[in-house]
Amino acid sequence: MGRITRRRFIFLSGGAAGALALAACGSSNGGGGGNAGVQQPQSTGTAAQAAQGRTRVVFWSSWGGKNGEALTKLVNDFNAAQQGIFIENQFQGTYEETAQKLAAAMAARQVPDMVSLSEVTWNKFSMNKSLQSLDDYFKKVGLDPQDYVESLINEGTRQGKVWWVPFARSTPLFYYNRTLFKEAGLPDRAPKTWNELRDWGKELQKLGKPDLKAYAFTNAKNYNAWHFQGNVWQWNGNYSDKNLDVQIDGPNAVAAGEWLRKFVHEDKLGYMAPDQSVDFTNGVCAMTQQSTGSLGGIATTAKFDVGTGLLPEQEKFGCPTGGAGLGIIAAAPDDRKQAAVEFLKFLARPENVTYWSKQTGYVPVTKSAREAPEMQQYFQQNPNFKVAVDQLPKTQPQDTARLFVPNGDQTIGTGLERILVNNEPAEAVFKGVAEQLKRDAQEVKGQVKDLGLS
Amino acid sequence: MEITLRKAAGKAAPRANWRASGAALAKYALLILVGAVFFLPVFWMASASLKDLQAIYTFPPRWIPTDPQWSNYAAAWNAAPFGRFYLNTIITTVVGVGAELLLGTLTAYAFVFLPFPRKDLLFLVLLAALMVPIQVTMLPNYLTIANLGWLNTYQGIIVPGASVAFGTFLFRQHFLTLPREIMEAARLEGAGHLQLLWRIVLPLSRPVFVTVGLIALVNKWNDFLWPLIVTNRINMRVLPVGLAYLYDQEGNSQWGIIMAATIFVVLPIMVIFAWAQRHIISGLTAGATKG
Numbered sequence: 001m002g003r004i005t006r007r008r009f010i011f012l013s014g015g016a017a018g019a020l021a022l023a024a025c026g027s028s029n030g031g032g033g034g035n036a037g038v039q040q041p042q043s044t045g046t047a048a049q050a051a052q053g054r055t056r057v058v059f060w061s062s063w064g065g066k067n068g069e070a071l072t073k074l075v076n077d078f079n080a081a082q083q084g085i086f087i088e089n090q091f092q093g094t095y096e097e098t099a100q101k102l103a104a105a106m107a108a109r110q111v112p113d114m115v116s117l118s119e120v121t122w123n124k125f126s127m128n129k130s131l132q133s134l135d136d137y138f139k140k141v142g143l144d145p146q147d148y149v150e151s152l153i154n155e156g157t158r159q160g161k162v163w164w165v166p167f168a169r170s171t172p173l174f175y176y177n178r179t180l181f182k183e184a185g186l187p188d189r190a191p192k193t194w195n196e197l198r199d200w201g202k203e204l205q206k207l208g209k210p211d212l213k214a215y216a217f218t219n220a221k222n223y224n225a226w227h228f229q230g231n232v233w234q235w236n237g238n239y240s241d242k243n244l245d246v247q248i249d250g251p252n253a254v255a256a257g258e259w260l261r262k263f264v265h266e267d268k269l270g271y272m273a274p275d276q277s278v279d280f281t282n283g284v285c286a287m288t289q290q291s292t293g294s295l296g297g298i299a300t301t302a303k304f305d306v307g308t309g310l311l312p313e314q315e316k317f318g319c320p321t322g323g324a325g326l327g328i329i330a331a332a333p334d335d336r337k338q339a340a341v342e343f344l345k346f347l348a349r350p351e352n353v354t355y356w357s358k359q360t361g362y363v364p365v366t367k368s369a370r371e372a373p374e375m376q377q378y379f380q381q382n383p384n385f386k387v388a389v390d391q392l393p394k395t396q397p398q399d400t401a402r403l404f405v406p407n408g409d410q411t412i413g414t415g416l417e418r419i420l421v422n423n424e425p426a427e428a429v430f431k432g433v434a435e436q437l438k439r440d441a442q443e444v445k446g447q448v449k450d451l452g453l454s
Numbered sequence: 455m456e457i458t459l460r461k462a463a464g465k466a467a468p469r470a471n472w473r474a475s476g477a478a479l480a481k482y483a484l485l486i487l488v489g490a491v492f493f494l495p496v497f498w499m500a501s502a503s504l505k506d507l508q509a510i511y512t513f514p515p516r517w518i519p520t521d522p523q524w525s526n527y528a529a530a531w532n533a534a535p536f537g538r539f540y541l542n543t544i545i546t547t548v549v550g551v552g553a554e555l556l557l558g559t560l561t562a563y564a565f566v567f568l569p570f571p572r573k574d575l576l577f578l579v580l581l582a583a584l585m586v587p588i589q590v591t592m593l594p595n596y597l598t599i600a601n602l603g604w605l606n607t608y609q610g611i612i613v614p615g616a617s618v619a620f621g622t623f624l625f626r627q628h629f630l631t632l633p634r635e636i637m638e639a640a641r642l643e644g645a646g647h648l649q650l651l652w653r654i655v656l657p658l659s660r661p662v663f664v665t666v667g668l669i670a671l672v673n674k675w676n677d678f679l680w681p682l683i684v685t686n687r688i689n690m691r692v693l694p695v696g697l698a699y700l701y702d703q704e705g706n707s708q709w710g711i712i713m714a715a716t717i718f719v720v721l722p723i724m725v726i727f728a729w730a731q732r733h734i735i736s737g738l739t740a741g742a743t744k745g
Contacts, residue, residue, distance in 0.1 A: 090686045090687060361706070
């Protein structure tokens with residue numbers, strides 16, 4: 001090898017870097033489209049063979065594992081069923097990771113066309129006006145939004161327009177160990193109220209199993225603020241109102257928290273489990289509350305008879321919705337938006353809603369699917385799943401403090417941990433939580449008012 | 455080291471001998487404890503990779519699977535295009551580690567052996583770069599890469615991590631300890647800078663070279679967030695992102711299959727580590743005996 005002097009080396013490497021930069025400029029100029037400066041993320045790489053000559057829709061989704069396979073099948077079916085549109089399904093990690101990627105993609109003006117967004121993350125993009133209102137497209141492609149379950153489509157409707165379409169929706173569900181209930185001589189149903197639950201817990205204690213606890217709550221990381229949303233409503237309280245005025249330190253929410261504290265620390269009937277599904281399936285607790293989406297997993301891993309029921313009431317019934325829906329990005333080109341809505345129409349067909357629901361455990365999101373014979377038959381075989389679906393019309397969107405306040409979910413959740421683990425009085429804990437929420441709410445309060453939530 | 459300890463014990467009085475073996479015992483107990491802390495999670499991973507979901511969730515836990523589910527491995531391999539993920543990871547890791555070593559040694563060489571103004575200030579700036587967390591640079595880096603049209607490309611994954619302040623810092627600290635006399639002698643023989651680096655500095659720096667290389671290797675092989683952000687298509691994904699394809703959003707994950715996939719994701723890196731760590735140790739002791 002010839003001798004390379006330092007100067008020559010620097011000259012060479014500098015030249016190489018310059019050439020790289022030039023090449024890069026060339027490719028980025030060549031790849032841009034004419035869509036108001038929006039460059040699609042698929043501008044690099046080659047298109048799938050099947051996509052040639054079709055309108056392509058880049059769909060960022062968040063489902064891996066078995067659910068990811070179910071979604072892939074639906075996408076492939078759609079792509080095979082017609083010639084005009086090609087859906088390119090790109091998995092992007094969890095709901096949170098997908099939202100982070102979308103935020104970065106928007107800053108770089110390289111957005112996808114359709115995205116799955118959770119009941120929490122979609123609010124951020126709704127506030128920033130990044131989503132497309134869909135009513136006109138619904139009319140164009142002939143998709144009837146009235147077919148979606150009312151409580152679910154209402155959640156994605158703001159200022160009289162639909163922005164977010166229900167797809168993978170879940171709710172909390174009450175689970176109980178039927179075998180243990182029978183042993184303790186309890187009726188074969190979920191307790192109607194929290195006070196009944198406490199009485200039954202005492203009956204279960206009499207079984208004399210030292211390791212058995214009546215009921216498992218969970219921690220902040222496992223979304224205990226989602227589950228406790230139901231409790232707060234059941235006690236006639238709220239985390240906050242539509243204008244993002246914080247109310248978690250109000251008397252009713254505090255009463256809900258106090259009931260929890262006494263149940264755990266005085267009655268010794270409840271405790272906090274990092275993953276209540278694991279404890280429940282191992283018979284460590286006799287009752288718990290977990291997502292409807294976990295029903296399949298719990299039913300297959302439990303070595304006993306699993307029963308489900310509506311959430312317990314106190315002053316009244318209360319149950320939040322959860323999971324994810326689909327949104328279409330406002331900056332996407334018009335033909336792609338319409339193509340994406342065509343795909344939504346396909347997903348809303350009864351047979352596809354039924355397939356997705358059966359594969360994943362998410363609740364059927366359309367009325368037509370719920371009435372379909374195939375779904376009815378499935379209900380008969382899986383009465384536990386029917387309970388989840390029956391509960392659905394009684395659900396409501398969560399309070400703004402958990403949905404809009406940055407880190408609101410964790411602020412409430414860690415407060416709950418202090419009650420469940422440290423035995424701190426709910427009043428003091430929620431006072432601190434409320435102060436924190438109010439501080440963090442400042443930056444988004446104006447935007448939430450602009451949304452005009454009803 | 456063990457030999458010197460025993461020799462010393464042999465010469466001393468019986469009570470000191472007893473005390474020395476007591477110390478050795480305590481040392482081994484501590485080593486076993488620390489070893490267990492590191493080993494058990496890996497063992498649990500291997501054990502869970504052969505179980506079905508029910509066996510994993512059983513309490514009290516069963517350490518040895520009674521009915522090994524070898525099918526977990528086939529299921530994991532077929533759940534996503536792991537062959538492609540392997541290829542992508544090998545390309546980004548090998549090129550990335552190579553770039554980091556090359557740039558690190560060149561930069562450190564300049565800091566130690568080349569005279570230029572404001573050297574200390576520049577080094578301070580380099581150290582400051584050590585303290586900037588990735589979350590801060592992620593968005594600007596993403597915008598740059600996106601504007602270059604490098605999303606979904608190997609260079610998009612590799613280039614932002616090609617130069618790492620930590621490696622440069624380690625190289626510089628080591629180069630400072632090299633005897634200047636050897637460098638002077640080589641220079642009198644007419645060696646240029648690149649020759650000095652290649653023939654003199656690097657052969658004397660094998661332990662630190664392997665150390666930096668290993669750290670870079672593990673970091674780049676395991677990197678999740680950056681490759682996730684900068685690629686969208688499944689054919690450009692790397693192994694750690696590939697693992698995410700197996701997770702279930704609602705907590706219904708098939709842990710047996712995920713653990714099986716994790717095994718074949720970490721196995722190459724464990725083998726390389728086991729092989730390369732010898733070079734770190736032998737390098738260090740070689741230096742010690744000479745001194």
